Amino acid sequence: MAAPLLRVEDLRTQFFTSRGIVHAVDGISFNVNRGETVGIVGESGSGKTMTAFSILRLVPDPGRIVSGRILFKDQDVVQMNDDDVREFRGNDVAMIFQDPMTSLNPVTKVGTQIDEAMTAHERFSKKEAQARIIPLLQQVRIPEAARRAQDYPHQFSGGMRQRAMIAMGLSNEPELLIADEPTTALDVTVQAQIIQLLKQLNRDVGAAIILITHNMALVASLCQRIIVMYAGRIVEEGPVEQIFDSPQHPYTWSLLRSVPRVDVARAERLVSIKGLPPDLVRLPPGCKFHPRCRFKIEKCEREEPPLEEVAPNQVARCWVMMRNVAQEQREETKAGEVSREAATELKQAGSG
Amino acid sequence: MKVAEAPPSTERRVDPVILRVDNVYKHFPVGGLGGGAVRAVDGVSFEIRRGETLGLVGESGSGKSTLGRVITALHPASGGHVFFEGKDVTKLRGGKLRQIRRQLQIIFQDPFASLDPRMTVGEIIAEPLDNYGLARGRQRQLRIQELLRVVGLNPNFTNRYPHEFSGGQRQRIGIAKALALNPSLIVCDEPVSALDVSIQAQIINLLQDLQREFNLTYLFIAHDLAVVRHISNRIAVMYLGKIVEIADRLDIYDRPQHPYTSALLSSIPVPDPRREANREPIPLKGEIPSPVNPPSGCRFHTRCPIARVPGVCSEIEPPLVAHGRPGQVAACHFAGELSARSATEAGLPSA
Numbered sequence: 285m286a287a288p289l290l291r292v293e294d295l296r297t298q299f300f301t302s303r304g305i306v307h308a309v310d311g312i313s314f315n316v317n318r319g320e321t322v323g324i325v326g327e328s329g330s331g332k333t334m335t336a337f338s339i340l341r342l343v344p345d346p347g348r349i350v351s352g353r354i355l356f357k358d359q360d361v362v363q364m365n366d367d368d369v370r371e372f373r374g375n376d377v378a379m380i381f382q383d384p385m386t387s388l389n390p391v392t393k394v395g396t397q398i399d400e401a402m403t404a405h406e407r408f409s410k411k412e413a414q415a416r417i418i419p420l421l422q423q424v425r426i427p428e429a430a431r432r433a434q435d436y437p438h439q440f441s442g443g444m445r446q447r448a449m450i451a452m453g454l455s456n457e458p459e460l461l462i463a464d465e466p467t468t469a470l471d472v473t474v475q476a477q478i479i480q481l482l483k484q485l486n487r488d489v490g491a492a493i494i495l496i497t498h499n500m501a502l503v504a505s506l507c508q509r510i511i512v513m514y515a516g517r518i519v520e521e522g523p524v525e526q527i528f529d530s531p532q533h534p535y536t537w538s539l540l541r542s543v544p545r546v547d548v549a550r551a552e553r554l555v556s557i558k559g560l561p562p563d564l565v566r567l568p569p570g571c572k573f574h575p576r577c578r579f580k581i582e583k584c585e586r587e588e589p590p591l592e593e594v595a596p597n598q599v600a601r602c603w604v605m606m607r608n609v610a611q612e613q614r615e616e617t618k619a620g621e622v623s624r625e626a627a628t629e630l631k632q633a634g635s636g
Numbered sequence: 637m638k639v640a641e642a643p644p645s646t647e648r649r650v651d652p653v654i655l656r657v658d659n660v661y662k663h664f665p666v667g668g669l670g671g672g673a674v675r676a677v678d679g680v681s682f683e684i685r686r687g688e689t690l691g692l693v694g695e696s697g698s699g700k701s702t703l704g705r706v707i708t709a710l711h712p713a714s715g716g717h718v719f720f721e722g723k724d725v726t727k728l729r730g731g732k733l734r735q736i737r738r739q740l741q742i743i744f745q746d747p748f749a750s751l752d753p754r755m756t757v758g759e760i761i762a763e764p765l766d767n768y769g770l771a772r773g774r775q776r777q778l779r780i781q782e783l784l785r786v787v788g789l790n791p792n793f794t795n796r797y798p799h800e801f802s803g804g805q806r807q808r809i810g811i812a813k814a815l816a817l818n819p820s821l822i823v824c825d826e827p828v829s830a831l832d833v834s835i836q837a838q839i840i841n842l843l844q845d846l847q848r849e850f851n852l853t854y855l856f857i858a859h860d861l862a863v864v865r866h867i868s869n870r871i872a873v874m875y876l877g878k879i880v881e882i883a884d885r886l887d888i889y890d891r892p893q894h895p896y897t898s899a900l901l902s903s904i905p906v907p908d909p910r911r912e913a914n915r916e917p918i919p920l921k922g923e924i925p926s927p928v929n930p931p932s933g934c935r936f937h938t939r940c941p942i943a944r945v946p947g948v949c950s951e952i953e954p955p956l957v958a959h960g961r962p963g964q965v966a967a968c969h970f971a972g973e974l975s976a977r978s979a980t981e982a983g984l985p986s987a
């Protein structure tokens with residue numbers, strides 16, 4: 285097998301705040317192969333965006349990468365000088381942000397911005413760059429591309445702006461595209477267009493994609509492999525079908541059952557993950573998920589489990605593993621979060 | 637404990653109609669000389685029965701929130717009637733309107749923006765009680781604590797401020813406030829959209845529990861069709877200020893009659909890699925048109941994959957009439973034409 289395009293090794297990114305050190309990314313390692321689509325999922329604050337920002341060396345103050353290596357084609361991004369990093373960004377890798385309006389310049393025409401993205405990196409001559417703008421916009425399905433290239437971002441709809449961002453990201457033919465929640469703010473029908481576009485990119489251009497999202501359905505749609513993050517670490521990783529069929533970490537398992545689905549006939553009660561996300565300044569001892577875990581054993585409170593192979597290419601970080609949890613134990617013990625007593629009381633009080 | 641099951645699709649609810657929306661309009665004048673208006677809600681009619689959840693879906697800007705605000709009397713209607721328990725909300729003024737508003741509550745999308753940061757949780761929850769002079773002193777305090785408990789929050793939180801809570805907790809505070817006056821109908825306007833997935837399930841389960849306990853009626857607005865399908869008995873689909881289809885929750889996914897519904901459903905990715913490999917979304921042309929100048933005839937004709945244009949679709953507005961299963965209505969000259977195709981292409985099981 286060819287060497288991976290990207291190798292992240294024991295990456296740690298921390299924020300130095302008055303409250304203490306925020307362990308945003310806490311020792312993660314993973315690879316991305318050429319032409320592969322990898323999904324990173326996990327709840328808000330689990331470190332997905334900071335992982336991406338670390339890869340691009342865009343970690344904002346008061347944060348910084350404190351240790352680890354990020355090898356892009358064997359070059360360590362962490363050690364690059366500023367010039368090399370600028371070359372690397374937007375030339376070898378491109379990022380699509382959640383909110384396209386913040387990353388498009390409101391006072392510059394869309395076509396001009398794409399042109400500038402290309403000429404800044406000198407991969408294409410001025411003339412070549414000029415000639416590429418309209419085909420790029422057509423590739424991302426902007427209708428009447430020639431006319432629309434003359435528009436300003438505010439004249440585009442939300443979906444069109446997102447597509448323009450993608451066109452800009454693609455302009456230098458990067459080998460790696462990082463998409464951070466690319467469809468969250470969009471309507472379903474526009475979402476569908478963006479998904480199609482990313483699929484097509486991956487297939488036709490062969491670009492590797494890291495897709496960051498909290499939407500499991502999106503991962504199922506686009507990715508070959510999935511990385512599940514919790515509290516700045518990877519808690520499970522594996523081929524997408526395997527993870528969906530038999531997730532081993534209780535967090536992955538719960539995540540898959542906490543969203544209603546349109547493709548399942550019976551509506552069951554949703555599995556809710558009790559409690560709150562962890563405080564990354566004061567992480568609990570043992571398994572970081574244990575305060576919220578319904579399947580924990582005593583050891584989980586003391587010792588942090590390692591990432592362990594559970595199936596070919598699938599690893600999980602858990603002392604229990606879902607395959608060892610009996611069916612009856614999986615069902616939620618408490619049907620409601622509203623206690624019956626309290627409800628009756630309320631009814632009585634209310635009628636008074 | 638047994639998992640809760642949704643009522644089977646064949647069950648026709650017999651509960652009395654609690655809300656009847658009759659040809660409601662809401663237009664917002666646009667500034668300037670043209671004298672035009674944003675036709676946010678443009679002739680909408682439907683009914684909700686007591687204890688039922690009607691889901692409302694549609695693209696951004698289709699008029700869902702505006703409709704929710706007209707129903708809860710937060711916006712005056714520009715035309716039409718809203719009958720709540722037989723009384724026309726749009727005709728009531730003063731004391732009578734205040735009395736009916738007690739029954740009609742709304743939960744907003746953004747748990748961060750909708751709570752006053754300078755008020756304590758207790759003050760926020762008791763605000764409706766105070767407005768109606770319903771509870772004082774110890775009674776009031778007890779009621780606040782009960783409401784907190786009902787939504788799964790610690791009753792000792794009374795003196796804390798909203799910023800001390802997470803998004804999910806704040807949404808619970810908003811729900812407690814909406815429950816304070818014992819409403820019969822609650823408009824839930826995207827109540828979980830701003831929350832993390834792990835928290836969404838908590839709130840959805842809570843809303844379902846409360847509905848059972850208090851026989852609440854919900855109009856549940858959301859853009860996430862999976863969430864809507866999970867919680868609703870019936871689902872209404874809005875497009876550019878109009879309802880284009882209403883059907884039982886299972887029928888609408890099984891046999892959508894309107895091509896917009898079909899397109900919307902085929903667009904949703906499902907959390908199943910094998911199904912995803914075969915799902916083919918029905919593409920919609922172009923962008924959503926402006927609600928100031930909606931297209932002639934059927935207002936979906938500019939994007940419809942089966943429109944006859946020029947022809948009946950661009951000339952005659954299709955009425956919302958019975959198509960498909962009992963109780964299902966759709967506004968399309970060629971209703972049902974896309975449904976068989978979409979059902980198989982989307983890989984949706986016949987539920």
Ligand SMILES: Nc1ncnc2c1ncn2[C@@H]1O[C@H](COP(=O)(O)OP(=O)(O)OP(=O)(O)O)[C@@H](O)[C@H]1O
Pocket residue numbers: 299301306307308326327328329330331332333334335344345346347498564
């Ligand atoms: N400027 C900052 N100062 C302090 N802490 C920060 C800062 N930026 C991010 N963090 C912390 O780093 C952690 C990881 O944040 P990150 O943005 O990577 O989360 P995420 O997984 O992308 O979440 P989301 O799904 O909400 O986008 C969070 O707990 C956050 O509080």
Ligand SMILES: Nc1ncnc2c1ncn2[C@@H]1O[C@H](COP(=O)(O)OP(=O)(O)OP(=O)(O)O)[C@@H](O)[C@H]1O
Pocket residue numbers: 664674675676694695696697698699700701702703859927
């Ligand atoms: N107060 C207002 N003044 C003028 N126009 C308004 C006002 N409120 C809403 N609109 C317009 O009415 C239309 C419907 O808006 P509404 O908020 O009801 O849509 P929605 O379906 O709730 O969308 P979303 O899914 O984005 O919440 C939009 O075009 C909107 O810009």
Ligand code: SF4
Pocket residue numbers: 894895896934935936937938940941942943944949954967968969970971
């Ligand atoms: S009436 Fe015509 S244009 Fe409108 S949805 Fe039906 S087929 Fe399409």
Ligand SMILES: [Mg+2]
Pocket residue numbers: 332333334464
């Ligand atoms: Mg993020």
Ligand SMILES: [Mg+2]
Pocket residue numbers: 700701702
């Ligand atoms: Mg709205």
